[in-house]
Amino acid sequence: MSSPSDPAPRGQGTGVIHDLGYRPYGGPRLGAGAVAWSFFLTGLRNxxxxGRSARSKVLPMMLLTLxxxxxxxxxxxxxxxxDLLGLDEQIVAYSTYPITTQLMISVFVAAQAPALISRDLRFGTITLYLARPMTRAAYVLVRVSSLTVATFVLIGAPxxxxxxxxxxxxxxFGRExxxxxxxxxxxxxxxxxxxxLAALVAALTVRRGLAVAAVVVVLVVSYTVVSSIQGIALETDAEAVGEVAGLFSPYTLVDxxxxxxxxxxxxTPTPPTSTAMGxxxxxxxxxxxLATLAGLMARYRRVRA
Incomplete structure (x- = not known):
C-alpha cells in the first residue's frame, strides 16, 4: 500500500482514510420498551x-389556566x-365540572392532536419512528396515551x-x-x-389547520346537537329519545x-334511568x-417504514 506522500497512479484519486479515534457504542441497548417510554414522555411534554418554543406554550397553558x-x-x-352561605357540599359537583368547561377541553384536544399526529405524517418523521425498533401498534398506543394523559391532567387538575x-x-372526608x-x-x-376521536381525525389529514377544524366540529358540534335534542326530549316528555341521543357525544356519554x-x-337533561340503558x-x-384505536391501526398499516 502506498503512503499518502507517494504520487498516485495516473487516473486514480488521492483519497486517504484517517483514523479519528471514534469508538462504537458498547453500552446496554434498552430496547423497544425504553424507546416507547421516552417517546411517551416527549409527546406528553410537547x-x-x-421543550418547545415559547409560542407553543401559550395556548395549552392559557387553556389550563382557564x-x-x-x-x-x-x-x-x-x-x-x-358558614355564611350554609354550604354543606361542593358548589358545582365534580361530575358536572368537565361539561361546564367542555369548550376549553375541546379546543385543547383539537389543537394538540394534530401536533402529535398530523405533523409526523406531513414531514415524514413517522417513517423514521417505524424503521426500528418501534412497531405501528406501539406508535399508535404511545401517541394516544400521551394525548390521553395530557387531557386527563387538564380535566383532573380542577x-x-x-x-x-x-x-x-x-x-x-369519606363522601368527598x-x-x-x-x-x-x-x-x-x-x-x-x-x-x-381527535387522534383518529388528525390521522386522516396532514394539514394541521384542517385537522384542528375537523376535531372541533366533531367534539363541539356533536355536543351542541345532542344537548339540544335532550332539551327538546325533556320538554316533550320523550326522555327515551334524549337518552339515546346522549350516546353520540363523548361528554354526555361519559356523564x-x-x-x-x-x-x-x-x-345533562336526560341521563340513563334504566339498568339496560346504563x-x-x-x-x-x-x-x-377500542374502535378509535382500531381505526388508527388500520390507518398506519398504509404507512411504509
Whole structure:
C-alpha cells in the first residue's frame, strides 16, 4: 500500500482514510420498551409546549389556566363563606365540572392532536419512528396515551383542586373522597374518548389547520346537537329519545356513565334511568375507545417504514 506522500497512479484519486479515534457504542441497548417510554414522555411534554418554543406554550397553558380558574374561585367561596352561605357540599359537583368547561377541553384536544399526529405524517418523521425498533401498534398506543394523559391532567387538575378545597372547608372526608374518585374515573374515560376521536381525525389529514377544524366540529358540534335534542326530549316528555341521543357525544356519554356507575349528579337533561340503558352507555364508551384505536391501526398499516 502506498503512503499518502507517494504520487498516485495516473487516473486514480488521492483519497486517504484517517483514523479519528471514534469508538462504537458498547453500552446496554434498552430496547423497544425504553424507546416507547421516552417517546411517551416527549409527546406528553410537547402537548403543553415543554421543550418547545415559547409560542407553543401559550395556548395549552392559557387553556389550563382557564379550566382551573373557575375551580379556584369556587374553592375560595366554599372555604371563606361556607358558614355564611350554609354550604354543606361542593358548589358545582365534580361530575358536572368537565361539561361546564367542555369548550376549553375541546379546543385543547383539537389543537394538540394534530401536533402529535398530523405533523409526523406531513414531514415524514413517522417513517423514521417505524424503521426500528418501534412497531405501528406501539406508535399508535404511545401517541394516544400521551394525548390521553395530557387531557386527563387538564380535566383532573380542577377536580383535584376542588377536592382539596372541600377538605379544607371540613366537608365529610369519606363522601368527598368517594365523589372525587368517581369523577376521576369519569375524567379518565372522557380523556380516552376525546383523545381517541381527535387522534383518529388528525390521522386522516396532514394539514394541521384542517385537522384542528375537523376535531372541533366533531367534539363541539356533536355536543351542541345532542344537548339540544335532550332539551327538546325533556320538554316533550320523550326522555327515551334524549337518552339515546346522549350516546353520540363523548361528554354526555361519559356523564351518563358517571350517573349510572357512581350515582353522580347529572349534568345533562336526560341521563340513563334504566339498568339496560346504563349498561349500554358503559359499552359504548369502551367501544368508542377500542374502535378509535382500531381505526388508527388500520390507518398506519398504509404507512411504509
Amino acid at each position: 402537548t403543553y409546549g415543554l 379550566v382551573v380558574l373557575p375551580a379556584l374561585i369556587l374553592v375560595g367561596v366554599l372555604v371563606q363563606a361556607r 377536580l383535584l383542586l376542588m377536592y382539596v378545597g372541600g377538605l379544607l372547608a371540613d366537608l365529610p 373522597t368517594g365523589r372525587f374518585l368517581g369523577a376521576a374515573v369519569g375524567a379518565l374515560l372522557l380523556a380516552a374518548c376525546l383523545s381517541g 351518563g356513565v358517571q350517573v349510572f356507575c357512581f350515582d353522580a349528579p347529572a349534568a 349498561l349500554l352507555y358503559v359499552a359504548v364508551v369502551l367501544l368508542t375507545v
